[in-house]
Amino acid sequence: MRPGYIWAVIVKEAQDLLANRLLLAAVVFPALVFASIPTGIVAFIEINDLDPNQIGQIEQYISQFPGLSVKRAAQGFIVLNFMAYFLLIPAMVPMAIATQSVIGEKTSRALEPQLATPMEVSELLIGKAIASAIPAILATWGVFLLYGFVNGAITDPDMTSLIFNDVWRVAMLTLVPLICLLSVLLGIIVSSRVNDARTAQQIGGFIVLPVIGVAVAGFFSGQATFSLEQVLIGDLVVAGLIGVSLAIGNWIFDREAILTRLG
Amino acid sequence: MIEAIDLGKRFRSLTAVHDLSFTVGDGEIFGLLGPNGAGKTTSVRMLSGLIAPSAGSARINGMELGPDSQRIRAITGILTEAPGLHDKLTARANLGYYGRLYGLRGAALRRAVDRYLGVVGLADEGDRRVGGFSKGMRQKVAIARALLHEPDVIYLDEPTSGLDPSAAKLVRDFVATLRDAGRSIVVCTHNLDEAERLCDRIGIMRGTLLRVDTPARLRRQNGTASVRVELVGARQPASFIDLLADLPFVAGARVADGALFVEVADPRGDNPELVRALVEAGARIVGVREEAITLEQVYLDLVGEAGERDGGIRGAAREVA
Numbered sequence: 152m153r154p155g156y157i158w159a160v161i162v163k164e165a166q167d168l169l170a171n172r173l174l175l176a177a178v179v180f181p182a183l184v185f186a187s188i189p190t191g192i193v194a195f196i197e198i199n200d201l202d203p204n205q206i207g208q209i210e211q212y213i214s215q216f217p218g219l220s221v222k223r224a225a226q227g228f229i230v231l232n233f234m235a236y237f238l239l240i241p242a243m244v245p246m247a248i249a250t251q252s253v254i255g256e257k258t259s260r261a262l263e264p265q266l267a268t269p270m271e272v273s274e275l276l277i278g279k280a281i282a283s284a285i286p287a288i289l290a291t292w293g294v295f296l297l298y299g300f301v302n303g304a305i306t307d308p309d310m311t312s313l314i315f316n317d318v319w320r321v322a323m324l325t326l327v328p329l330i331c332l333l334s335v336l337l338g339i340i341v342s343s344r345v346n347d348a349r350t351a352q353q354i355g356g357f358i359v360l361p362v363i364g365v366a367v368a369g370f371f372s373g374q375a376t377f378s379l380e381q382v383l384i385g386d387l388v389v390a391g392l393i394g395v396s397l398a399i400g401n402w403i404f405d406r407e408a409i410l411t412r413l414g
Numbered sequence: 415m416i417e418a419i420d421l422g423k424r425f426r427s428l429t430a431v432h433d434l435s436f437t438v439g440d441g442e443i444f445g446l447l448g449p450n451g452a453g454k455t456t457s458v459r460m461l462s463g464l465i466a467p468s469a470g471s472a473r474i475n476g477m478e479l480g481p482d483s484q485r486i487r488a489i490t491g492i493l494t495e496a497p498g499l500h501d502k503l504t505a506r507a508n509l510g511y512y513g514r515l516y517g518l519r520g521a522a523l524r525r526a527v528d529r530y531l532g533v534v535g536l537a538d539e540g541d542r543r544v545g546g547f548s549k550g551m552r553q554k555v556a557i558a559r560a561l562l563h564e565p566d567v568i569y570l571d572e573p574t575s576g577l578d579p580s581a582a583k584l585v586r587d588f589v590a591t592l593r594d595a596g597r598s599i600v601v602c603t604h605n606l607d608e609a610e611r612l613c614d615r616i617g618i619m620r621g622t623l624l625r626v627d628t629p630a631r632l633r634r635q636n637g638t639a640s641v642r643v644e645l646v647g648a649r650q651p652a653s654f655i656d657l658l659a660d661l662p663f664v665a666g667a668r669v670a671d672g673a674l675f676v677e678v679a680d681p682r683g684d685n686p687e688l689v690r691a692l693v694e695a696g697a698r699i700v701g702v703r704e705e706a707i708t709l710e711q712v713y714l715d716l717v718g719e720a721g722e723r724d725g726g727i728r729g730a731a732r733e734v735a
Binding site: 155162263406407410 | 425459462463464465466484485487488490492494495496497498499500501502503507511512514515516517543556559
């Protein structure tokens with residue numbers, strides 16, 4: 152594995168992404184949408200006092216925030232509960248970039264000249280995987296920081312501390328990159344079997360279902376956010392899935408298979 | 415130098431290439447001619463280390479295909495059938511990327527990119543995205559990409575496809591300079607005129623090589639040339655056929671368009687004897703000339719499509735026989 156080749160691929164992919172405004176928007180826009188919905192609710196609660204009847208309905212949730220006023224507790228529950236959706240960004244965005252990258256080069260017949268160079272297939276794929284994952288990781292981290300500071304500004308600085316808690320710091324540093332990598336690998340594997348990026352993304356989109364499931368389950372169970380144990384278990388599960396995906400990817404992707412199947 | 419020995423490639427039940435053997439020397443341009451699906455691209459992919467052969471072996475500049483494939487790719491330049499460029503990138507960024515993949519860095523990379531943008535006439539267009547380029551301009555960028563790292567071995571698939579005549583000539587002239595610089599070059603083409611102009615030797619293939627020779631020798635189908643003899647007078651040309659059949663240097667003869675067509679191996683040496691024999695037999699000859707057989711006729715005959723053309727070589731050969 153030679154870093155020079157991987158770096159060359161990453162630089163090229165970055166140039167490609169920066170020149171592709173639509174794809175770039177697809178990286179940033181979903182992250183902002185996920186962040187703006189709870190932020191809007193928090194702002195609404197800040198401006199309007201809670202109805203005593205509503206307080207009764209959400210009592211089981213706000214009881215998880217002892218020491219905070221009812222209003223702050225409700226806002227705290229909202230911001231933390233919606234944070235599970237931050238995991239959708241690393242699940243969705245890198246796959247869009249990876250499938251676009253592989254299938255785009257397949258349809259433009261740009262894979263063959265790259266494979267004709269001394270670069271190994273693994274170097275090409277690792278370069279593509281990293282280049283697809285980095286924008287999603289940066290977008291998630293960037294929006295996470297924005298989310299914390301904006302909600303802190305709307306309410307009070309303690310809200311920022313609540314968002315940047317230990318569990319979510321660990322999740323951002325471990326689970327987000329791992330989900331990104333899994334998403335990219337699945338995107339590349341699916342890309343090897345289909346002929347257009349949209350189909351690949353639709354098939355690969357199944358990866359978001361478990362994440363949505365976790366978020367929805369969290370909401371209905373009344374649990375505001377994940378525990379550290381849950382995040383670490385998630386890390387292990389995703390790492391295991393990455394191992395399986397790598398094995399499949401390694402089996403599917405040899406130079407000849409790419410040339411004869413991908414173009 | 416390229417040496418292919420009994421190369422073969424199977425894709426499941428389909429045999430794309432079999433028993434492919436040929437050599438291309440340093441400073442030689444070798445043309446691969448064949449219809450679609452003849453195995454030209456598969457052959458080039460095998461020889462450039464992109465796919466593994468199912469049978470046979472090959473050596474490129476002394477390196478063995480398979481164990482040395484990565485090193486072979488480093489000294490190989492390939493112009494693929496489709497340009498395969500990255501549309502969102504500029505021509506300069508496209509070439510820069512490939513230059514880095516071929517190990518060029520820093521000033522050497524910039525010099526190579528500038529040089530080859532100039533060679534293909536795109537020095538002023540280097541900072542434009544290739545997505546907005548015409549087909550010809552894209553082909554030029556792809557040619558520059560194939561040559562950027564000064565490869566010893568070059569494969570060019572339809573190098574002048576999409577180019578206007580002046581640009582095509584520029585490319586042909588440049589390929590000729592690469593030959594003069596000692597590179598081994600394989601050109602895959604359907605353009606017989608281009609093959610004839612550019613190639614030192616031509617291999618006509620359909621799954622395997624049907625024939626390999628210089629363009630001039632290929633035009634002499636089966637090693638013979640057709641000599642047209644124009645006669646006047648009362649005797650019909652057909653009355654000389656028996657006489658001609660007895661001449662040892664005549665491979666065949668027929669009458670067409672009121673003239674005799676005689677197949678001989680060496681027109682320059684055999685024509686005087688042919689004329690003498692005909693004159694002694696009472697022929698009144700007003701003209702003798704070698705009929706030019708086009709490479710296209712040879713090609714069509716060899717790939718089995720001559721039957722679709724009136725007056726094709728195969729039909730002529732039957733008449734001679």
